[in-house]
Amino acid sequence: MGLAKRLPRDFFRQSAVELAPQLIGKVLGIAGPQGPISGRIVETEAYPGYPDEASHSARGSTPRCEVMFRAGGVAYVYFTYGCHHCVNVVCDAEGIGAAVLIRALEPLTGIAEMQKRRGKTKLTELCSGPGKLCQALGLNLIHNGFDLRSSELFITSGSKASSLASSPRIGISKNKEVAWRFYEKDSPYLSQKNMTVKVKK
DNA sequence: TGAATGATCACG
DNA sequence: GTGATCATTCAT
Numbered sequence: 001m002g003l004a005k006r007l008p009r010d011f012f013r014q015s016a017v018e019l020a021p022q023l024i025g026k027v028l029g030i031a032g033p034q035g036p037i038s039g040r041i042v043e044t045e046a047y048p049g050y051p052d053e054a055s056h057s058a059r060g061s062t063p064r065c066e067v068m069f070r071a072g073g074v075a076y077v078y079f080t081y082g083c084h085h086c087v088n089v090v091c092d093a094e095g096i097g098a099a100v101l102i103r104a105l106e107p108l109t110g111i112a113e114m115q116k117r118r119g120k121t122k123l124t125e126l127c128s129g130p131g132k133l134c135q136a137l138g139l140n141l142i143h144n145g146f147d148l149r150s151s152e153l154f155i156t157s158g159s160k161a162s163s164l165a166s167s168p169r170i171g172i173s174k175n176k177e178v179a180w181r182f183y184e185k186d187s188p189y190l191s192q193k194n195m196t197v198k199v200k201k
Numbered sequence: 202t203g204a205a206t207g208a209t210c211a212c213g
Numbered sequence: 214g215t216g217a218t219c220a221t222t223c224a225t
Binding site: 045047054055056078080081082083084086088101103129130131132169170171172173191192 | 218219220221222
């Protein structure tokens, strides 16, 4: 694991489709009770906003997605399916409702805490999905709008992606064709839906 | 394959 | 106010 370096503000001010692949290999972390809980990002999805109908921000700002319209560099956390949280990296310029969904992490530090929260021991079951990684890191609505260049919640330089690939985004019903999901192809820590072929009747 | 589980948003 | 939908996960 490389030296943890804070990323420049401009890194987050790129468009979602530009930033999403560049986030692969970076480290997402949060200050935990026994030290930082962190993982290396191995899977992301770009949600650039209008006119992408799959983006929460497609029809303008609402109470839920207001944070997406802020200047890049903060977290957008939302609650969905009555069960799960998902975390995004807000990006692009202020006024543009754009973000990158973090879909999977390779666990790095705070693994015991992750195992406790997830109720699982295998490393591949800790952060292999957007809801799972939020549970492992303890992310919830409190963190919505948090600065990602702080010591509380942070994204730092990690290591280079070994093999970058792209595919359509997972779990959406609109704009399903465009390949705005990015992942490290040979990582064993990808989201489960990626491992099995999607069956839709 | 479908249940869990509740917030969100469009509509009017 | 109502109803459909939901950037998911887990057990069956």
